[in-house]
Amino acid sequence: MSELNTTARKVPIDSVEALREAVAGADFDIVQLARGNLTGSLTHLNIGSFSMSIGRFSSAVRSRGVVSPDRLTLAMLLDGSNPRYSWSHDVIPGDIGVFPPRLDHESVYQGPASYATISMLPPNMAEIFAEENLPQDLFKVANRYRLPTQIRAEIRKRFLAIIAQVELGTLELSPAAADFLMRSLKEVFAMGILQCMPPRRPVPIHHGAQLVNNVEIYMESAGVRPVHISEICGAFGVSRRTLHRAFLETLGIGPIGYLRRKRLCSIQAVLKRSDPEITNVSDIAIEHGFFEHGRFSGYYKALFGETPSETLRTGAGRFRSSSWPEQDLRLHG
Incomplete structure (x- = not known):
């Protein structure tokens, strides 16, 4: 980029x-x-x-x-x-x-x-x-x-x-x-x-599942970078309506909702392995494309049943545990 x-x-x-x-x-x-x-x-x-x-x-x-x-x-x-x-x-x-x-x-x-x-x-x-x-x-x-x-x-x-x-x-x-x-x-x-545009006839989808699979591969290649729906439409040469129908028929969820959940899962993974002493949840959310903190927290809790801060605190024990061997070496080595 x-x-x-x-x-x-x-x-x-x-x-x-x-x-x-x-x-x-x-x-x-x-x-x-x-x-x-x-x-x-x-x-x-x-x-x-x-x-x-x-x-x-x-x-x-x-x-x-x-x-x-x-x-x-x-x-x-x-x-x-x-x-x-x-x-x-x-x-x-x-x-x-x-x-x-x-x-x-x-x-x-x-x-x-x-x-x-x-x-x-x-x-x-x-x-x-x-x-x-x-x-x-x-x-x-x-x-x-x-x-x-x-x-x-x-x-x-x-x-x-x-x-x-x-x-x-x-x-x-x-x-x-x-x-x-x-x-x-x-x-x-x-x-x-x-x-505000007049309705158009639905565009038939013959390979909806393949399109969804190609989109997922594209997202994996992007790594942790947030991917916007307009980027996907441009990359695959499809309209928003075509993309929406492909995802709905294949996964039972629209592309916007799917992309949001994928970003939320990435954030959860980051929070679980982060040091709560130096980690700012808002900064991580922004880097994953969530600029509205209140809405982000609502999406996160609705999906995972806990707030981002609770995930961060839960992961604190794992973070400290992974640090103990290094501390022991420094103390006893």
Whole structure:
């Protein structure tokens, strides 16, 4: 895997000037519409050529400008107390907006709001949908996608949990973990947009069991590196729906659930052989692609019947036992 340079910066908002770069690399014209001090924060995360921006501000504003001269930007309104108008559409929390390169964008936020965007070169986004057989011009025009209520709430909740870790500014990511985080952020938007696409006829699977077996071999070759579903779809040239059907028919569980369980089993193995005095559960979880600690702990306990910390403590005796022979040699040798 190529080295991914990861940087993050957080900028306090104390005036409209601070909001000019509402999206990494943009230069908006911002006008404050309501009286009072404008406060908030901007967080920019860069992983290689991929960037993410999270903005929170306290007052009504009008913004105008080009989102990016060369990048495709996807945006999600996270929260807001009043209706917003953007791209001549009403916007509600959980809506997904598409901004092609060089697009002149304007919006009115009628009160406090928060949002998140991801930006990348168009081919990088196209790779995520390469096997989905979607319209070729999907990301060449501005658009807004409104998901079904229940799905919108779930995707927004998942997204908020991931970006909470980014906003803390404490993530220390290996190249593998950074790649998985980037794929996870893209996938939130990808799954949302796919939910808005018209249904297609199921793709027949003639060799589902073989596909599952090939995927498992691929995962074994990756070692401890977390493998994202978008990586698998790209590697085998299959759509998410085809992959899902193959796993469901072969193992009785979808690929996302299977990949999650495989990562949880890897974490359990690490915890059982780790020294509890120097081991941080959150660090291990992040390295295996779990950026939401609460959700990770819930998944872990549901699968193994104990918390990650309990596994670590249980393994403490085994760890000390394996160290005794060395200690004895030092004491008596």
